[in-house]
Amino acid sequence: MTPIALNQLAQLLNGKLNNTVPLPWDLSVSVDGISIDSRTITRGEVFIAIRGHHYDGHNFLNEARQKGAIAGIVDHVPMGCDLPCILVENTKRALQTIANFHRRNSEGLVVGITGSVGKTTTRHMLFQMLSGKHHGCESPLNYNNEIGVPLSLLQMTPEHEFALIEMGTSAFGEIEFLTKIAEPEIGILTEIGPAHLDGLGSMDQVIQEKRALLNRISRQGHVFLPWHLYQMHEVREEIQANVFTVGRHENCDVAASNVIHKDGLLRFEVDQFVYEFSATGSHWLNSALLCIGLAREFGFTPSQIQHGLNRFESIPGRCHRIEMPWGIILDDTYNASPLSVRAGLLSLKNVPSVSHRVAVLGDMLGLAELSEIHHRQLGKLVARSGVDFLMTYGPQAHYIALGAYQGGMLGSRIASFGTIEELMPILKLWTVPRTAVLIKGSHAMHMEKIVQQLQSQVCEVSWPMKRAA
Numbered sequence: 001m002t003p004i005a006l007n008q009l010a011q012l013l014n015g016k017l018n019n020t021v022p023l024p025w026d027l028s029v030s031v032d033g034i035s036i037d038s039r040t041i042t043r044g045e046v047f048i049a050i051r052g053h054h055y056d057g058h059n060f061l062n063e064a065r066q067k068g069a070i071a072g073i074v075d076h077v078p079m080g081c082d083l084p085c086i087l088v089e090n091t092k093r094a095l096q097t098i099a100n101f102h103r104r105n106s107e108g109l110v111v112g113i114t115g116s117v118g119k120t121t122t123r124h125m126l127f128q129m130l131s132g133k134h135h136g137c138e139s140p141l142n143y144n145n146e147i148g149v150p151l152s153l154l155q156m157t158p159e160h161e162f163a164l165i166e167m168g169t170s171a172f173g174e175i176e177f178l179t180k181i182a183e184p185e186i187g188i189l190t191e192i193g194p195a196h197l198d199g200l201g202s203m204d205q206v207i208q209e210k211r212a213l214l215n216r217i218s219r220q221g222h223v224f225l226p227w228h229l230y231q232m233h234e235v236r237e238e239i240q241a242n243v244f245t246v247g248r249h250e251n252c253d254v255a256a257s258n259v260i261h262k263d264g265l266l267r268f269e270v271d272q273f274v275y276e277f278s279a280t281g282s283h284w285l286n287s288a289l290l291c292i293g294l295a296r297e298f299g300f301t302p303s304q305i306q307h308g309l310n311r312f313e314s315i316p317g318r319c320h321r322i323e324m325p326w327g328i329i330l331d332d333t334y335n336a337s338p339l340s341v342r343a344g345l346l347s348l349k350n351v352p353s354v355s356h357r358v359a360v361l362g363d364m365l366g367l368a369e370l371s372e373i374h375h376r377q378l379g380k381l382v383a384r385s386g387v388d389f390l391m392t393y394g395p396q397a398h399y400i401a402l403g404a405y406q407g408g409m410l411g412s413r414i415a416s417f418g419t420i421e422e423l424m425p426i427l428k429l430w431t432v433p434r435t436a437v438l439i440k441g442s443h444a445m446h447m448e449k450i451v452q453q454l455q456s457q458v459c460e461v462s463w464p465m466k467r468a469a
Helices: 006-012 057-066 091-104 119-130 148-153 174-182 203-215 282-297 302-311 338-349 368-384 398-406 420-430 448-455
Strands: 016-018 033-035 045-048 071-074 085-087 109-114 136-138 162-166 186-189 222-226 242-247 257-262 265-270 273-278 320-324 327-332 356-362 389-393 414-417 435-440
Touching: 006 016, 006 085, 006 091, 045 057, 045 091, 057 071, 071 091, 091 148, 091 174, 109 119, 109 174, 109 203, 119 136, 119 162, 119 282, 119 302, 148 162, 148 174, 174 203, 186 203, 186 282, 222 282, 242 282, 257 282, 265 282, 273 282, 273 302, 282 302, 282 338, 320 448, 327 338, 327 448, 338 356, 338 368, 338 435, 356 368, 356 420, 368 398, 389 398, 389 420, 398 414, 414 420, 420 448, 435 448
Parallel strands: 033 045, 045 071, 071 085, 109 162, 109 186, 136 162, 186 222, 222 242, 327 435, 356 389, 356 435, 389 414
Antiparallel strands: 016 085, 257 265, 265 273, 320 327
8 A cells, every 4th residue: 555654644544542652663664554354464564443244353453463463443442452553433434544545646547337237247347458458456356335445445556557446335325435435537337227225215316326426527537338328317417527328329439230149259349340258148248348448548459459358257156157067057146136137037048059948036135115026027027038947035036936927937837945955956956958047146145055056966867858838
């Protein structure tokens, strides 16, 4: 991180020094880094004691000292703590203040990425593309909240020319708050759809929340978004930055034509250059176009952009294709919303050279009072999607099963369960040779356990099966 002495760090945080006497403490020593995890902290770093749902960092201050921490940042000094500390009102806010200080003293270009779906795929695809010519960093894993964004920013080094910062939300005002920490010069909006309605309340609030990133980009900056979103007055009305639209419409700044998805490859044309990359479905088109638009602004040639697309691989949990002796698993277990499940079903439909398609769908959480409606609607879509078998897991996903039955799917091809343990024996019977299985649900449903159990399965059963009429 940006060099700063301990006494300067205390001033930055309006903090009070504690445990400095009689311990020898060189207030002018420079901080080597910031950590919130006592298990991985290294010598010379400062440990910030964050309070979480299941832990309190204040309980690990002495462990941090043993690992080489030179100081702690705390909201109180626990009994028996012998680590020099900076006392602040709120340790989480302290982390955010340090991250913003570091960001303001870094030369790298900061790109903020948000959206109801597609954030992580777009971020990682863009990283693969830009890192072909430039040195930079991206948010690790799912670091996209009030703790994850600061930690992502603190990854930046003097060598980094760019940082791709993913921004998520579950309550109104979070995106605007995160932009104040990250201060991005470029904003990317991937999509808007029903998600986190339990925290945001309505689709109007979802729109206002997602557009907050675009509205915070200055007139000198750039924003990238799909054409259909820019046609929404409530999305574009307060944008000050230079706008680049993407999509299939001929008036887009980055317009795709001749789009074909076949045999696991998405092929399309932009300005008479043909791009292609491995993709589970055509719904990844906008992610690619957003990346192409920004890469062109960075001075990339079409050939260099294609090289970046060649480097891209899907992330486990995000429609990640897993080859099995008996067929294909589409691991889309990281999270779920109505839009992302629709995309997952399209990916399942597009898997080539299989005889049977099984959708294993869990609860889509966070939809508040609209939950039953969205789950039933999704079930009716399943009935029309060409899926041979549907399996649901969870009390809300049961409405997917009901919707599929009401939509005309045979009851003998639908199963609904309350636990993974009940689900697995039937799923293993349905995964005969040349079967593709989509597994998708909200993160809290832990459907990655289903993927793990299927990966350990040996295909021993085979019998003729007919496709549903």
